[in-house]
Amino acid sequence: xxxxxxxxxxxxxxxxxxxxxxxxxxxxxxxxxxxxxxxxxxxxxxxxxxxxxxxxxxxxxxxxxxxxxxxxxxxxxxxxxxxxxxxxxxxxxxxxxxxxxxxxxxxxxxxxxxxxx
Amino acid sequence: xxxxxxxxxxxxxxxxxxxxxxxxxxxxxxxxxxxxxxxxxxxxxxxxxxxxxxxxxxxxxxxxxxxxxxxxxxxxxxxxxxxxxxxxxxxxxxxxxxxxxxxxxxxxx
Numbered sequence: 321x322x323x324x325x326x327x328x329x330x331x332x333x334x335x336x337x338x339x340x341x342x343x344x345x346x347x348x349x350x351x352x353x354x355x356x357x358x359x360x361x362x363x364x365x366x367x368x369x370x371x372x373x374x375x376x377x378x379x380x381x382x383x384x385x386x387x388x389x390x391x392x393x394x395x396x397x398x399x400x401x402x403x404x405x406x407x408x409x410x411x412x413x414x415x416x417x418x419x420x421x422x423x424x425x426x427x428x429x430x431x432x433x434x435x436x437x
Numbered sequence: 438x439x440x441x442x443x444x445x446x447x448x449x450x451x452x453x454x455x456x457x458x459x460x461x462x463x464x465x466x467x468x469x470x471x472x473x474x475x476x477x478x479x480x481x482x483x484x485x486x487x488x489x490x491x492x493x494x495x496x497x498x499x500x501x502x503x504x505x506x507x508x509x510x511x512x513x514x515x516x517x518x519x520x521x522x523x524x525x526x527x528x529x530x531x532x533x534x535x536x537x538x539x540x541x542x543x544x545x546x
């Protein structure tokens with residue numbers, strides 16, 4: 321596709337369940353980022369990949385959160401034992417090269433709205 | 438930790454009015470970006486400012502980067518309902534892109 325695609329667009333799950341959120345970046349983009357956006361807040365960094373490896377996972381809130389990008393393209397964010405506080409919009413973005421601020425643009429998907437009940 | 442403070446948090450104005458929103462930090466940024474986010478969508482990049490004192494114009498939107506590269510402003514002339522959305526500033530920091538909390542703008546026809 322032409323843009324970053326995230327599936328599902330909405331996910332409702334029960335507290336304690338496991339969920340997977342998928343991100344298809346723009347073809348050829350080597351860098352991929354996951355952000356979480358709570359109501360009334362700006363996006364909060366979770367993790368980013370350069371190729372297949374997680375270059376920085378310092379934003380993951382705890383060990384219930386994990387993300388993979390096994391072939392350097394599609395990425396999956398995995399949340400174990402979900403809690404109500406995990407409810408948020410999870411945004412994925414990709415860029416041609418690592419964001420360096422100057423002339424690099426991050427393209428965002430529409431997000432997955434996760435609701436834990 | 439590099440933080441970006443945005444003000445005001447909310448702004449509701451009538452169509453045709455002018456407005457300015459602000460993005461401030463105590464840290465120096467090598468560049469700042471402005472994004473607009475509409476409900477149910479991801480943020481979309483509007484502009485990147487790089488040089489202290491730089492002014493960029495995008496139709497009715499004027500972006501300015503402070504001389505000390507610690508702050509930026511976005512001015513909208515003759516706002517239209519289509520300008521409604523969440524305006525976010527962001528810059529490179531300890532993580533690839535640090536975002537402010539945004540200004541939620543509502544333009545009423």
